[in-house]
Amino acid sequence: MDLEIKIIRNEHPNPKPQDESALGFGKYFTDHMFIVEYTEGIGWHDARIQPYGPLAIDPASPVLHYSQEIFEGLKAYRRADGGLQMFRPIENANRMNQSAERMCMPPLDPEFQVKAMKMLVELEEGWVPHMEGTSLYLRPTMIADGAELGVHPAKKYLYYIICAASGSYYKNGMAPVKIHIEDHYVRAVKGGTGAAKTGGNYSASLKAAAEAAKKGFDQVLWLDGRENKYVEEVGAMNMIFVMDGKLVTAPTGGSILPGITRKSVLQLAQDKGFTVEERPISVEELFEAHESGRLTEAFGTGTAAVISPVGLLEYHGKEMHLSDGKIGPIAQDIYDTLTGIQRGEREDPYGWVMKIS
Ligand SMILES: *Cc1c(COP(=O)(O)O)cnc(C)c1O
Numbered sequence: 416m417d418l419e420i421k422i423i424r425n426e427h428p429n430p431k432p433q434d435e436s437a438l439g440f441g442k443y444f445t446d447h448m449f450i451v452e453y454t455e456g457i458g459w460h461d462a463r464i465q466p467y468g469p470l471a472i473d474p475a476s477p478v479l480h481y482s483q484e485i486f487e488g489l490k491a492y493r494r495a496d497g498g499l500q501m502f503r504p505i506e507n508a509n510r511m512n513q514s515a516e517r518m519c520m521p522p523l524d525p526e527f528q529v530k531a532m533k534m535l536v537e538l539e540e541g542w543v544p545h546m547e548g549t550s551l552y553l554r555p556t557m558i559a560d561g562a563e564l565g566v567h568p569a570k571k572y573l574y575y576i577i578c579a580a581s582g583s584y585y586k587n588g589m590a591p592v593k594i595h596i597e598d599h600y601v602r603a604v605k606g607g608t609g610a611a612k613t614g615g616n617y618s619a620s621l622k623a624a625a626e627a628a629k630k631g632f633d634q635v636l637w638l639d640g641r642e643n644k645y646v647e648e649v650g651a652m653n654m655i656f657v658m659d660g661k662l663v664t665a666p667t668g669g670s671i672l673p674g675i676t677r678k679s680v681l682q683l684a685q686d687k688g689f690t691v692e693e694r695p696i697s698v699e700e701l702f703e704a705h706e707s708g709r710l711t712e713a714f715g716t717g718t719a720a721v722i723s724p725v726g727l728l729e730y731h732g733k734e735m736h737l738s739d740g741k742i743g744p745i746a747q748d749i750y751d752t753l754t755g756i757q758r759g760e761r762e763d764p765y766g767w768v769m770k771i772s
């Protein structure tokens with residue numbers, strides 16, 4: 416797709432945050448955003464990078480009523496030599512199209528999506544923070560546009576990318592998270608939208624997360640929506656368990672978001688000589704494995720934290736304590752390798768890294 420991307424510069428750039436240790440997540444948006452429009456019968460048109468700012472949306476726009484919306488999340492990193500790189504952006508672009516397919520939205524050429532990400536990051540070079548663990552977070556988004564209340568796929572869409580300077584997830588060290596295994600609310604069922612990165616999945620999860628937070632938990636681990644028996648994933652992370660020294664994770668069979676970090680971790684683990692199993696894991700199996708000392712580590716995988724060690728799993732008031740409240744050795748080893756590749760400090764034999772400058 417050779418759609419030209421126009422650049423309309425922001426004549427009033429914002430001052431960049433000075434304290435890189437206080438960036439947090441998704442708060443400091445850059446001066447520009449990428450946007451491209453879709454109209455039925457015409458296709459994608461009017462691609463441009465323009466000053467960051469509010470969108471004009473009709474109050475009857477389908478996205479506001481029926482949640483026809485999808486998104487992605489990935490990071491651009493600054494290397495020690497000052498240059499910039501992204502991690503597996505084509506995977507995000509392909510997944511965006513898979514989500515689009517499920518939500519009856521039009522695909523956008525993955526190479527073109529990556530070109531837009533690259534141009535935007537180049538333009539916002541000065542916004543990519545330097546401190547260890549920081550990054551520029553990219554949020555590609557597609558929404559249904561137009562002005563019609565009928566329930567059917569929209570005829571107009573907007574695809575846009577915004578960026579936020581983001582802080583280190585672990586600025587106070589790698590504190591293991593406390594997870595509540597949810598047996599009342601469900602996130603996704605087979606045949607539903609669990610495998611798509613679509614807004615509705617997240618608004619539907621807020622109540623369970625809020626109730627768990629009140630009880631002192633950091634995250635909710637969802638069970639399968641049919642039998643309430645098998646573990647699936649947490650809010651925005653896939654889950655990996657270490658049992659008998661093997662890495663075991665739930666298969667992504669339609670109700671689980673196929674994480675790019677998950678895929679990368681499983682590949683690295685295999686290449687480090689670990690056995691990897693993708694199969695259903697019941698809560699009962701986890702408790703049995705824990706009691707007999709065979710469950711030694713559990714961790715979440717996702718772009719935000721890369722790897723998030725689990726210190727506690729709770730189900731029906733019963734608790735499993737893991738790794739003495741520290742990160743386990745296998746999680747640490749994989750974390751070091753993966754973040755090393757992402758930040759350009761380790762060799763990348765996989766071709767996962769895309770250099771920008
Ligand atoms: C984004 C997301 C993940 C993690 O995917 P990555 O590609 O590794 O960032 C896992 N689960 C859900 C529900 C997500 O939205």
